[in-house]
Amino acid sequence: MKNTNTLAKSHRMLFLNTLAFTVCFACWTLNGVLVTFLVDKGIFNWNVVQIGWLLGIPILTGAIMRLPIGILTDKYGGKYVFSTLLLLCSIPLFLLPLANSFFLFAILSFLFGMVGTSFAVGIGYTSIFYPKEWQGRALGIFGMGNAGAAITTFLAPSLLNYFSIDDPQNGWKLLPIVYGLALLIIGILFLLFAENKKMEKSNRTIPQMLTTLKSPRVWRFGAYYFLVFGCFVAYSQWLLPNFMNVYNTSLVMGGMFATMFSLPSGVIRAFGGYLSDKFGARKVMYWVLISSVVLSALLMIPKMEIKTAGPGVMAGKKGIVTAVSSTNVRIDDKDFPIDAKPEPVTEGNIFPTKSSWQKVIVAQNQEVNKKELLATGVTRITFDANMWVYLILVILIGVSWGIGKAAVYKHIPEYFPTEIGVVGGMVGLLGGLGGFFCPIIFSYLLSTTGIWSSSWIFVLLFSVICLIWMHITITNMMNEKQPDMSKEIDRKNQ
Incomplete structure (x- = not known):
């Protein structure tokens, strides 16, 4: 009975964590739709590079602050860190309608981008409620909050059009207020109904926690996450202007297509956790990286x-x-x-x-x-780079990355059971940096080549690097553990 009650409480906390993370992720990717709308309607005359920066700035905040937020979660518990984060990040969203220049828009985007650190909070806070055999599934379900990006790409274009019917110039200002209210409400609910729980070894000093980051394994996991999470976040925003420019879709239709990329990628993460529990995260990551190489090679061929x-x-x-x-x-x-x-x-x-x-x-x-x-x-x-074929390939690579996101974080409780927050924060930081740098890299590639599919060339090269790095590392580990067997294999192949 005790185990049943404990599991029920864990599931309740998982639901709260996932709900809060979903709302945070929807806010984190807001600029992808909002900035595209403002430029398309001529409300702001930002160039391609400025757009790339505005798409990336919220992602930067969510990236660089993940490590300290992860440390705070290990130290003080997820309830207070998460609720404070939700409440504070609503403020810059309420102020965003006052922005009348690129500089002000960028500053407020930097501030509300703090919602991106919710992942570092939720990873440590979720895993602490579950035993090892449940962690892959629990973290996968929590990671489904990535589907918040789909909420934004699906609903935000229609809301912007609706708000702009009576006031085409200022109607957009209602959208950030709606998002700010969502954060405020969830923050209050979290403060009232969540239960605080900290790591057992949370008495470690911050310098002691940071020594874990010397491990090359942390940086390898971070590189994987730069790809499967960073590129996912980037394309959740980049695909909307991509479809509008290459295939002349409307804002709403482009948003629908972007949703078809981000929603399955977010939802499939739970299945990725199940696969990682069943077959092992290493094997799953092999297939994810191979599929990323193949699909990005197909997607990089331009119209x-x-x-x-x-x-x-x-x-x-x-x-x-x-x-x-x-x-x-x-x-x-x-x-x-x-x-x-x-x-x-x-x-x-x-x-x-x-x-x-x-x-x-x-x-x-x-x-x-x-x-x-x-x-x-x-x-x-x-x-012609047929639009429907392109869309199918985009969905498939999104699904692959969704599975990969769960596989990366399945590694962390296994290798770093007492430093989940700090390691998860560091890996999340590197993944978030991918979400920040990729739109900027994509915009410079577009400006240089004039080809929208040039972004997929970058994805292909990075996927190949990750695959080679993983294969070399695993091969070296096997040779170290079984040197006699590897020598015997080498002799037979001569």
């Missing part, structure tokens, strides 16, 4: 049209051009067929399409020599 030189037509004899048309050149009495330019191919093809034709470059009564070029060849290759 494009390439024109290049194709097979031309050369004179088979010396003579005089006696007749010229778009489909034929006659030299004396011999005809040379010319391929006419075909009609443009309609958009919507899944695979690249090719068309070739020739362009006549000689005139009637002109004397030509044998092997002289009569018509230059042109080949056109068109790739």
